[in-house]
Amino acid sequence: MASVDTQRQKQLVLILARAFVSNLSTPALLADARGYLVFYNEAAEDVVGTRFGETGEMPFDEWSADFEPRTTTSDPLPPERRPPRIAFDERRPAHLAYVVTAADGVENEVEVTAFPLFAHTEEFVGIVVVFWRR
Amino acid sequence: MRLKIWGCRGSVSAPGAHTAKYGGNTSCVEVSVDDDTALVLDAGTGIRALGFDLVGRGTRRIHLFLTHLHLDHLEGLRFFAPLWDERVTIEIWGPRSPVHSLRDRILRSFSPPLFPLDFRDVPARVTFHDLPGEPWRAGGISLTADLVLHPGATLGFRVESDRASLAYLPDHEPALAGIDGRSPDWISAGALARDADLVLHDSQFTEAEYDAKVGWGHSSVADAVAFCRAVGAKRLVLFHHEPDHSDHALEELEARARALTGNDREPPVLAREGMTLELG
Numbered sequence: 001m002a003s004v005d006t007q008r009q010k011q012l013v014l015i016l017a018r019a020f021v022s023n024l025s026t027p028a029l030l031a032d033a034r035g036y037l038v039f040y041n042e043a044a045e046d047v048v049g050t051r052f053g054e055t056g057e058m059p060f061d062e063w064s065a066d067f068e069p070r071t072t073t074s075d076p077l078p079p080e081r082r083p084p085r086i087a088f089d090e091r092r093p094a095h096l097a098y099v100v101t102a103a104d105g106v107e108n109e110v111e112v113t114a115f116p117l118f119a120h121t122e123e124f125v126g127i128v129v130v131f132w133r134r
Numbered sequence: 135m136r137l138k139i140w141g142c143r144g145s146v147s148a149p150g151a152h153t154a155k156y157g158g159n160t161s162c163v164e165v166s167v168d169d170d171t172a173l174v175l176d177a178g179t180g181i182r183a184l185g186f187d188l189v190g191r192g193t194r195r196i197h198l199f200l201t202h203l204h205l206d207h208l209e210g211l212r213f214f215a216p217l218w219d220e221r222v223t224i225e226i227w228g229p230r231s232p233v234h235s236l237r238d239r240i241l242r243s244f245s246p247p248l249f250p251l252d253f254r255d256v257p258a259r260v261t262f263h264d265l266p267g268e269p270w271r272a273g274g275i276s277l278t279a280d281l282v283l284h285p286g287a288t289l290g291f292r293v294e295s296d297r298a299s300l301a302y303l304p305d306h307e308p309a310l311a312g313i314d315g316r317s318p319d320w321i322s323a324g325a326l327a328r329d330a331d332l333v334l335h336d337s338q339f340t341e342a343e344y345d346a347k348v349g350w351g352h353s354s355v356a357d358a359v360a361f362c363r364a365v366g367a368k369r370l371v372l373f374h375h376e377p378d379h380s381d382h383a384l385e386e387l388e389a390r391a392r393a394l395t396g397n398d399r400e401p402p403v404l405a406r407e408g409m410t411l412e413l414g
Contacts, residue, residue, distance in 0.1 A: 008319045008325065009280065009319050009324055009325035009326075010319050010320050011281075012280075012281040012282065012283060012322060015283070015311045015320060015321075015322055016283070016311055018311065018312075018320065019310065019311035019312060022312075119232070119281070120230070120232050121232070121233075
């Protein structure tokens with residue numbers, strides 16, 4: 001008899017967030033409480049340059065490093081200054097404009113907003129990251 | 135594992151000649167644990183008859199698990215005979231809201247103008263437990279709870295013995311966040327129902343009815359079948375019957391569910407008040 005696997009099951013708030021961002025024309029992605037990228041939508045695929053199905057789940061920092069985030073004056077942008085890391089570590093919303101290079105080599109200046117998701121006051125389940133090309 | 139259905143109607147009780155075969159009482163299911171302990175899922179109007187039965191059996195310890203606090207899952211509690219017996223211990227498990235405890239939420243229904251008595255007047259020894267939490271275990275049975283897709287804080291349950299597993303999802307609209315093309319871990323209640331021997335699942339609507347009621351928190355019979363297929367559940371019991379559906383209408387739903395299921399799985403069956411099911 002199979003036993004319930006609550007470790008792999010996505011938290012309901014994440015499932016709802018995925019349904020929500022799947023229907024947005026605004027690029028958006030989700031990371032879970034482990035800090036893993038777990039989904040991004042079709043609009044984000046256009047900016048990122050790869051389909052989520054090709055990427056799969058992976059540590060968010062590892063994934064985002066490939067895009068060489070840097071400031072609008074071309075200085076390196078350390079993870080702790082990026083909105084997703086702030087939302088994850090400090091559990092608060094954050095916003096910043098910076099530059100990334102997509103998988104296809106195209107440089108994009110983007111505005112990035114990230115905010116944490118709490119199912120209950122103490123129950124952090126992940127973050128939502130929304131971004132716009134400037 | 136043995137379970138008995140004391141109520142399987144959805145939304146509001148629907149007594150009458152047109153529902154006599156499958157029953158008009160709202161959700162309540164009993165899972166047999168041992169002679170001294172009762173495990174009860176939901177407190178719809180079906181719990182009233184169960185209460186009299188438990189008194190007759192002399193059961194003194196009751197664990198009541200509530201999927202959520204919509205009235206059709208709670209309205210029988212105030213008329214549950216063991217609650218009014220000082221010799222009985224009742225532990226009530228259910229979902230807290232994002233801001234209020236289960237206890238605070240239930241106590242609203244035990245106060246004027248909704249009810250003439252206050253909860254202080256209840257003689258049974260009652261304790262409340264917020265869920266989700268650690269799995270509950272007793273008498274060789276375990277119960278795991280998780281939040282599922284339905285308006286407001288709502289739980290689904292998986293009940294397991296060493297030989298059988300049951301998923302109880304009376305109010306559930308997984309299609310709202312997607313079933314087809316999703317892996318089970320991305321489907322609401324996917325882990326609760328995965329490879330379960332039996333799933334009692336919301337099947338309130340025909341497909342046409344569902345089209346007009348998307349987001350109400352309930353499933354079409356087609357989505358219930360699709361959910362069970364996606365998570366590898368072995369058998370579907372159609373549950374939470376629409377109050378406007380007559381016995382005849384329910385049997386048409388059952389035929390539709392069987393046609394959608396095909397021959398590679400056990401045929402779905404309608405939940406019926408008084409039905410007993412043996413697993414394992």
